[in-house]
Amino acid sequence: MLDISSRVRVHVETLLAAQNDMGVCDAFEQYAPVGKPDTMNAPHPPKVAGIDSTVPSPAHTVAPAPATSGTPSATSATPVTEPRTAPGAVLQDRLAGWVSDLTTLHELTERLARTGSLDSALKEAVHAGAALVGARRGLVVLEPGDGLGPETTVGLGLGRADLGHIETVPRSSLPYGRILDGLPGGDGELAQPDLFAEDGLDPRHREVAARLGYAASYALPLSTEAAGRLGAAVWLYDEPAEPVERQRHLVGLYTRYAAEHLARLVEVERTRTCMATIAEELLPSRLPRVAGVQLAARHRTGPRGGGDWYDALPLPDAALGLAVGSVTGSGPSAIAAMGRLRASLRAYAVMEGEDPVAVLSDLELLMRLTEPARSATALFAYVEPALRRITLAGAGHSPPLVIGDRRIEYVETSLSAPLGMLACWEAPGVELAALPGETVLLYTDGLLQRTGESVDRSFARLHAAAAGVPRALRTDPGAIADHVLRTVLPDGLDEAGGTEDVVLLAARFE
Template structure:
């Protein structure tokens, strides 16, 4: 916490201060205040998340007004959210007590409700001495041991009302005029920074919603296999996707892929590629090479500046065979009681990198009870390690799935995400180099009670 200068000119009693000394003291105070504001705003500018900025604002404001506790309520006036309440020196239960006070009885509540006369800061220097104080407010103040409050509204020139910060004093008190000025200047700067982070968070949330809408609403139910999928969206709305669709003769088309870049353009390309692959899989799904060749042509026609990786597999559960082809994609991983190994696939360039893509397909036969994992490259990159170590980490995680969980492909997928990602299954989306990475993971378990070849269920 950066201390605020509270020094006042001091002179021996009875000795008048010279005008020059007085000006020097005033100048020193101004320099100290400017230095403090500079340090606090620099620290605030260093925050890149909304939650981090809110906490920094609350801490810095407490230092400026000389308080040790407080709370900050984020509640944008446009109603689009997000809405949050954070505390300083207050436990979760104590924040809950404060929230039971009627909003109209608090300065910050009146400001957030847009009531007249609440556009500026409000000081309540002696709460318990106020005869008009709401009984519930008096009860909570006595319970939490605060005797005074100072409320600073948070307003942005671009987005309007954002929220309010309230600092609590253990004894009757109020900030000096100089402290009020400093916290007001700091709050104006902080509100603009919050407005930018707010828009960024909203954009990320919108991108995540769109990314989820581009994925299958539900996975198909095909005799002989059980499916589970997990998707961790990148903060910027990356292009990692998966798909599974039923095909004639109880076959199954499986796909995972990744589009380079992030944001709206990557999301649009993802939607077009997934829709194209679905069409090609229906037309010629038994030939994965033909499916990806058509996808390559679609990418060059609609997204000429985009590169993408994809893996498509034609699965016949009754015969327990998987025929697949990959374009610059990571190899599937097969795991079960007897083995955990990567499927040997041929090397090929990503889609969009060559004038004409083609690579041979690979066929393999999973054993009864085994699970095949199809995943995007983001799962490896988000480990923050080298590629070889990331592959080893993934294989170790799959081999370490407890036997009791192996029958459930969803439990297998969750275990692997927790074991492979540095912080478990998180949604932060940033790898060790700070890049944004999404993850798509499709788990396909072949049932133990598999029907003999040539039979139908």
Template sequence: MNAPHPAKVAGIDSTVPSPAHTVAPAAPGASPATAPNATDAAEATAAPGAPCAPGALLQDRLAGWVSDLTTLHELTERLVRTDSLSEGLQEVLRAGAALVGARRGLVVLEPADGLGPHTTVGLGLARADLGHIETVPRSALSYGRILDGLPVGADGIAEPDLLAEKNLDPRHREVAARLGYTASYALPLSTEDTGTTGATGAAGRLGAAVWLYDEPAEPGERQRHLAGRYARYAAQHLARLLEVERTRARMATMAEELLPSRLPRVPGVQLAARHRTGPRGGGDWYDALPLPDAALGLAVGSVTGSGPSAVAAMGRLRASLRAYAVMEGEDPVAVLSDLELLLRLTEPARSATALFGYCEPALRRITLAGAGHSPPLLIGERRTEFVETSVSAPLGMLACWEAPSVEFQAEPGETVLLYTDGLLHRTGAPADRAFARLKSAAAGIPRAERHDPAAVAEHVLRTVLPDGKADADSEEDVVLLAVRFE
């Protein structure tokens, strides 16, 4: 006769690989939660008083440890494949739910250094559900005590039956009843080990994770051990993703500050721009500035390299081009020649591509010169074609740069699209196919969107770079500047 089953605890979800070794079958109708590991299963199914061979018991224990290590290895392998903070948080929730046998949960990211970002991510919880939980006083929540730096046990905070607690906060009781959870288990996410008192070091605290149970339950000792080990490893990976996220935000902010805060309003034309930068920050830029005689200077360009140095070089180059454009903007070749001389003297180890156009809105005419840059695209009802420009070298590549300018005229309602090479490079296709894709995307702009340069730029961006490529992390910056003539 089998021994009575132990008290029910939350079991490991079926998504976690089962042990590779064989254990005695559980009694009919028994939940997998009653045997979270091989050793417990063997002891639970052994006959009372039956002798147990030491070798068999040792082998069974070793098999259980191998199973646990295999589980942790597979879950951490899945975690390290995440390359964004949001994906990492979701994976931590899914893995933790599998380890402790929960169905729902949430992670509250609140770095102790105060530098952010601050966010709450849920598993099986809608945004409204998270909003309800946030109305509960922080001190009444297990993860709130973790975030406030209060002492926490080494194996987390288990609340096996919330509704049975006499001192439960009334608001917490109301929210738990509304959302249908009756138990929880919380763990800190910290890059520092807990001390002897269980308090988590504030400097390394990233946040807290809590999993919710639909029925009274709590994870067993071995489940807590596995979840704790996983959480400690996950915190290290999340810390790296957090630093990447912060770097991306800083680079994006720096780049945006160096680009036009708003485009000018000039009679006769409408302007719109789109800018996408990689996590390290790049050197792609655009500009549009009013010039004397009701003219308009249009520019796009790209500085080699990435990171803060490239962003800073981009800012210096754009500021210099604005000065040259005001002085001699009607001669685009002279503007780029001055820019090339400045780049060669001040930053000899760096090169750049650039395109500058002197636009006369009243005449719908643009005179432009390019230095190693892709040609503009003219988009109209009856034509979609690239503007023929002369072949030229990038700035900083030759001892003396010079190339002839070209002049073209647009029809009313036509849009001139200036862009950087990053738009083509992000496609991953050869140059001829990338250009063909760009032209096809422009030709397919719906008629209702052609009157809006912002809609034109957005359609081209999403069509040339489908399936999220426009917003995905990439070493290539993307800039589009759309100029529609009225």
């Protein structure tokens, strides 16, 4: 709490009001005292986190000169008087410091609110907290008390090896361990101003602290009333030190807001993980082994969970059915529709898989009766590995890509509408003869859409990626799929850089 008289004390908790349609100036006017304040002589509080206040600090008044002992000289013509300090100057100085704190907290919480992922929010929280308490390094340990995860540790100024050294210390000796395990004294702030002067410090903790070069720590729990305990934040000092009361108050307010923000992101991450798990369970757990052909699949789920899918199933007469598709929409409803569509296509493929047009026609009729408000794209291929012959049909789907030593080309398929768009769907099938060593790549539109480019440029990028597959990798369909993903979607876009699902299914003929 700032050192301000009770008549003019303004609580820093009004930051919450400042974030809810009340600016700093409004909060200043609301809490400015009416009447003559008491005279204060304390110095201007220092800035926090190096952020300048939007209100300029007034010049400090000159301190009164000390009275001289003895009797004034008789030759002195005028009496000696002490300069008087204007009562409002110190008050204005104090309030300017308080507004600086408000501005700092407002800016830090705004930066935290702009983070959209759990990892970035944890990094921002430990960085801002270190600035508020005057530390150079720190770490935040996310370990929700309900045991549902996710669990992670993020460091500031600490490498992975440094975090590994800290984890070798018994948890009961670490501040975050006492907080997370509910040990005595772990329900609030934990300050260790001088680790090496502390009695009973675990020898391993002393050894790790000396090795990493920190001599003091300050820890706070991260918890909310609704979510309970989420984790703990610890800041490390290079020399014996601890935050002053004002710093503790500011970082306490910040971590209270940070915990609420982290709780929301934890729920989002749990939902995303749950949907990704459900989507993976609805897809084949393993690909079949069929003589004459090698298979590999890659699936990337978007953050909201989409309806892209693939399938590979053995058929009578040593044949093989390959399918890829995409259901419109995202979230749990799209994932459920994808599961129903894939299960239906498997049944139709077993009954009449040698005619891909009939398979998709039956699927269209089923969708029209059971999913009238949804559409989907699909491609089904009937493969005869012994003859290296493929018969396929597509409903609004992107054409397959043939990758070989002599050719890199798209399969010419007829244009057709997606399933669920027309009263009666039918399109001619296409036959393709693959050469030994060639790979046929099936994929969903998410691969093209994640590039952020036009359709023509995306197709050109995919073609160039396939042409650039090294010859040493062309014997492995999995290596071909990985190379295409990395080339078409650089900078990690193949992992979680887009909202669309991505599916690749590669079949290499021997």
